[in-house]
Amino acid sequence: MATSIFTRKLDLGYLIYFLTHIPIMFLMDLQALYPTHLTPSFLATIKTYYISTYHDIFFISPPIYFKLFIWLELLVHVPVSFWAVGGLLRDSPYTPLILLPYALEVFLTTLVCIHEYLYWPIPLSQKIDLTTLYGPYILLSIIMFIDMFIRLSHIISSSPSTSSSTSTSTSAHKSDKNNKNGKKTKKIN
Template sequence: MFLRTLEVIFFFYFASHIPITLFIDLQVLLPEHVYPQPFKDVLRWYASEFRDPMVLDPPVWFKSFIFCEALVQLPFFPIAAYAFFKGNCKWIRTPAIIYSVHVATALIPILGHILLYNFPLAPLPGPQTSKERWTLVSVYAPYLIIPLLLLLTMLFSSTYNSASTNLKASSKSKKLR
């Protein structure tokens, strides 16, 4: 039951990530004329409300993460959403491990930047107070926490970890001898 709850969480995470990537995140890379005004307005509202200047004036390193999101992660999202919607798809284990390590590794410098960088007040104000910094961290945190939860599930769940299943089978066969 607990594993199925995690699979449902993973399904919603991956399914929701598709429109977020297509309509919000990729605005960092694609020309402005590609997006209709309402999508641009949502991005500006988000940047203003959460004081995230990285999405309006992204540093090159941030653009490289978004490029990886577009090239590597976006094609994986519908596959992972399907696997976790269906449940018990053992074939998703290795791709999910690769994905979760990749994303968790990318989030560490992003969170470090948010917490430690001295953001200028102009032209695009970033977080200045601890509250503003932690609010922005809370926006990015699920993209670290859920991949880490996914990684732990893939490594330690007996459903997805065939090594633990093989160890159990091996110990049972030794007991029978």
């Protein structure tokens, strides 16, 4: 039986993140991919409010690479986010395998966005406002990456095949080395 999500504090934090990130993606981030004639007016209102509040140029005049980031959000974030909700709730052993590359992708794309807006010709106060939005994604992705890396490292180091394959590999290497030096090796049954 899975350990309760309420006893796994980091997983609970990740679950809350994914539960809030899913609607944000569909309500705001992915709008750039929606056909204009099919976009509900309330979504346009949300986007207008966001732009007027945060002056986020990514949603006004996006750089060429930003469309790629939106597609990554659709093709990576959406499926991983839906999987993560269930995976975290059932304490899936696949969680670190899926969330490690996800965390790296979130970190890199968010870092590119932060680097970009730091050079925008906008007041420092607006850059600080943008950092309050983008900064938590950097922080969460770093925490998630380190956490998932540690989990995978523990799984790999505690795997019985890891220790036996290491000793087998070492024995085979010694045997090969002895054969190259012209020594006969004794086969142990």
